[in-house]
């Protein structure tokens with residue numbers, strides 16, 4: 309297999325993740341300032357409670373647009389920040405959005421009730437009955453509350469991914485209702501043509517990003533590449549590799565360490581898309597994923613027929629050599645977390661140490677490939693077997709295996725308990741945070 313050798317970033321370069329993060333928050337801060345400017349320019353013709361309520365509504369709408377950009381799956385952001393982090397920010401800004409919208413309703417309710425001499429609830433009902441757009445906003449808020457409730461960790465754990473995702477799609481209905489509410493009752497963005505153009509521009513960019521990243525790009529890529537299953541290779545009783553071919557795969561901008569959302573277009577499973585990392589560096593002719601049977605979807609992969617059409621969304625993820633800061637690396641894999649590690653080993657240059665942690669040698673899928681690759685590249689490979697206890701990779705042991713660990717980039721992927729233990733160990737061994745790169749096999753945390 310041919311691989312792309314990517315040299316590490318020079319030590320003085322600003323890290324790509326920092327550029328993207330700073331850029332994203334600078335853009336948000338700039339928009340917050342512009343909104344405040346237009347708000348003040350429009351003037352305040354009401355009491356303080358209503359003024360605060362309106363400002364909360366405007367900032368709620370701005371956060372809503374930002375929320376859309378975070379999950380738009382824009383390749384530039386995704387490669388630099390990673391879908392896991394972007395999803396996690398979306399989740400946390402989502403909860404602050406709920407509080408902002410609730411503040412909007414409460415302040416507006418009390419503000420208008422103050423002048424009318426009725427209670428805030430009566431006032432809100434009255435506004436819903438008499439003012440165009442208010443009822444739509446109440447429905448939007450109700451939808452957002454339901455989405456917030458099913459996204460809380462305890463509820464999220466109980467729901468199948470697809471159920472949760474389906475409910476989450478109602479957020480788009482809420483966004484449309486909220487936007488039409490702003491158009492109907494908002495005064496800030498109707499006060500001047502510049503303000504109106506700005507507000508439509510913000511929403512066009514936010515909704516356009518979602519359309520581009522989630523609809524147009526995946527459709528275009530799949531039409532162009534026409535992915536198909538080329539081979540199904542069992543690696544063990546519970547793990548299977550799927551080889552995928554397609555047209556012009558050399559034009560697909562995928563890197564070792566990234567993943568796709570794979571949808572195999574069979575009669576009974578076409579509706580389910582699951583994330584799996586590439587388990588070999590893309591060589592321009594084929595792609596490979598290696599999946600452990602975790603539930604019904606992954607277990608069914610073993611029975612796929614050669615020639616099955618595949619709809620793949622991606623490539624996604626920031627677990628790549630783009631984020632290297634050092635010339636030497638340490639790769640740590642636990643169990644099926646070996647998949648992106650195996651691909652990264654192929655792509656990395658500079659001296660590399662690989663540690664592969666499994667319960668027993670029988671569980672070490674792709675081990676032969678790792679050994680051959682390590683031999684060909686002059687890398688060191690350690691297979692660590694035994695019961696899943698943290699002491700196998702305790703600080704002393706890790707330091708003995710890799711004495712210069714603090715001078716290497718560390719790429720880590722494995723089951724959550726092992727990853728948490730290793731992250732603690734890396735901290736104890738004073739490995740700088742910017743040198744630690746990891747991929748969790750879960751996106752919804």
Ligand SMILES: Cc1cc2nc3c(=O)[nH]c(=O)nc-3n(C[C@H](O)[C@H](O)[C@H](O)COP(=O)(O)OP(=O)(O)OC[C@H]3O[C@@H](n4cnc5c(N)ncnc54)[C@H](O)[C@@H]3O)c2cc1C
Nearest residue numbers: 469581582583584585599600602603604605606647749750
């Ligand atoms: C970035 C990433 C890379 C991964 N790479 C690999 C890999 O290389 N090899 C491997 O064996 N496993 C990998 N996984 C785990 C794999 O995705 C799950 O084991 C698989 O989706 C389980 O699906 P299922 O239908 O068999 O089980 P189910 O019981 O139906 O699903 C189990 C759980 O999988 C998760 N899941 C399913 N679909 C999605 C989705 N579309 N998006 C996010 N989460 C979803 C949900 O948390 C779901 O509850 C990866 C996961 C992620 C997030």
